[in-house]
Amino acid sequence: MAIDCMRSISSITPKPHQMGTINDQNNNNKPFVFDASFLNHQSNIPDQFIWPDGDKPSNNIYLEDLPVPMLDLQGFLTGNPEAVMEASRVVGEACVKHGFFLVVNHGVSNELVRNAHKMMDEFFEEPLAQKQKAQRKLGEHCGYASSFTGRFSSNLPWKETLSFQFSSEESCSSKIVQDYFTNTLGHNFDHLGTVYQDYCEAMSQLSLGIMELLGLSLGVGRRYFKEFFQGHESVMRLNYYPPCQRPDLTLGTGPHCDPTSLTILHQDQVGGLQVFVDDKWRPISPNFNAFVVNIGDTFTALSNGRYKSCLHRAVTNIEKPRKSLAFFLCPSKDRLVKPPQALVNDENDRVYPDFTWPMLLEFTQKHYRADMNTLNAFSKWVQLHRRDDQEK
Numbered sequence: 001m002a003i004d005c006m007r008s009i010s011s012i013t014p015k016p017h018q019m020g021t022i023n024d025q026n027n028n029n030k031p032f033v034f035d036a037s038f039l040n041h042q043s044n045i046p047d048q049f050i051w052p053d054g055d056k057p058s059n060n061i062y063l064e065d066l067p068v069p070m071l072d073l074q075g076f077l078t079g080n081p082e083a084v085m086e087a088s089r090v091v092g093e094a095c096v097k098h099g100f101f102l103v104v105n106h107g108v109s110n111e112l113v114r115n116a117h118k119m120m121d122e123f124f125e126e127p128l129a130q131k132q133k134a135q136r137k138l139g140e141h142c143g144y145a146s147s148f149t150g151r152f153s154s155n156l157p158w159k160e161t162l163s164f165q166f167s168s169e170e171s172c173s174s175k176i177v178q179d180y181f182t183n184t185l186g187h188n189f190d191h192l193g194t195v196y197q198d199y200c201e202a203m204s205q206l207s208l209g210i211m212e213l214l215g216l217s218l219g220v221g222r223r224y225f226k227e228f229f230q231g232h233e234s235v236m237r238l239n240y241y242p243p244c245q246r247p248d249l250t251l252g253t254g255p256h257c258d259p260t261s262l263t264i265l266h267q268d269q270v271g272g273l274q275v276f277v278d279d280k281w282r283p284i285s286p287n288f289n290a291f292v293v294n295i296g297d298t299f300t301a302l303s304n305g306r307y308k309s310c311l312h313r314a315v316t317n318i319e320k321p322r323k324s325l326a327f328f329l330c331p332s333k334d335r336l337v338k339p340p341q342a343l344v345n346d347e348n349d350r351v352y353p354d355f356t357w358p359m360l361l362e363f364t365q366k367h368y369r370a371d372m373n374t375l376n377a378f379s380k381w382v383q384l385h386r387r388d389d390q391e392k
């Protein structure tokens with residue numbers, strides 16, 4: 001989850017010669033916008049979207065797909081004890097290696113997934129003014145955003161996103177997503193709210209099931225992490241990547257590890273997700289029947305460093321728009337993130353300090369652009385602040 005933070009639209013300062021290149025509407029000192037309908041025909045890519053040589057997709061020799069294990073959840077969902085143990089073994093092995101695996105027979109209806117993609121087309125094909133009704137506000141991480149509404153002015157991602165909160169807290173889970181769509185976009189978008197409410201509920205259930213397997217695989221029991229994430233306050237993000245005439249220069253999502261706990265991603269049939277393993281970028285090809293699941297930094301901390309949160313990115317392509325649906329599981333805001341005692345012993349010292357999810361979120365929003373070192377940088381930052389506080 002590359003979490004961008006709003007500063008102000010005017011803080012982006014493109015060179016004067018680029019103004020018309022980015023968007024002709026901008027000539028009269030209007031704020032810059034990522035106008036996909038204009039940009040996707042441009043072969044003259046604005047500098048802000050051109051990544052340094054080391055990150056350019058053209059500089060990577062592509063190998064075949066990353067061999068990620070395919071986890072069949074049928075036996076787990078029907079309560080077959082042998083299948084549960086086998087599933088937890090597969091998950092554990094993947095998480096020690098790179099933290100990525102696929103799940104199939106997951107119990108989420110194909111129709112719901114198809115509708116969730118269809119609703120993305122409806123939203124992102126709306127005129128900009130309509131999408132901007134959900135504009136992400138200063139300091140917030142939910143809402144409609146494009147590259148030019150983030151806090152960065154270089155290495156910008158070639159995409160638009162809509163992010164919203166989901167809570168499994170009994171008191172507010174009933175219609176949090178539906179209410180968000182109605183309140184920000186109006187009643188014409190009620191049907192999107194209904195679909196994404198159902199989708200988030202399905203993701204919540206699936207992620208808690210995966211937490212059971214993660215608990216078993218780490219030897220702390222099936223209930224430990226499931227209970228830890230009860231009442232979770234998670235984020236759903238719709239990623240919309242317009243075609244780009246220079247996919248060799250740009251990235252749809254820059255390289256990052258997710259600071260969150262667990263990500264469940266569904267990509268459409270276009271392809272673009274890549275994971276950095278053994279010093280190489282390796283694609284994970286689309287599979288409509290599968291969700292791509294990966295460990296985030298917060299779970300790395302919960303596992304006392306045993307399970308990896310791995311660098312990944314999304315590349316662009318010249319022909320078709322690409323869509324992905326990302327559900328980011330996060331602990332509720334007052335939960336202390338610390339590994340279970342069973343994972344800390346004489347051979348395994350504590351690796352990361354105690355923290356809460358809002359602290360890490362704030363760090364990635366205000367102080368640090370998420371990359372492969374976020375968790376280490378955050379740990380140092382926490383320790384430094386705690387030392388300062390003690391010395392006061």
Ligand SMILES: O=C(O)CCC(=O)C(=O)O
Binds near residue numbers: 253314
């Ligand atoms: O679209 C993708 O394949 C990856 C998206 C992603 O990494 C993110 O939203 O953080």
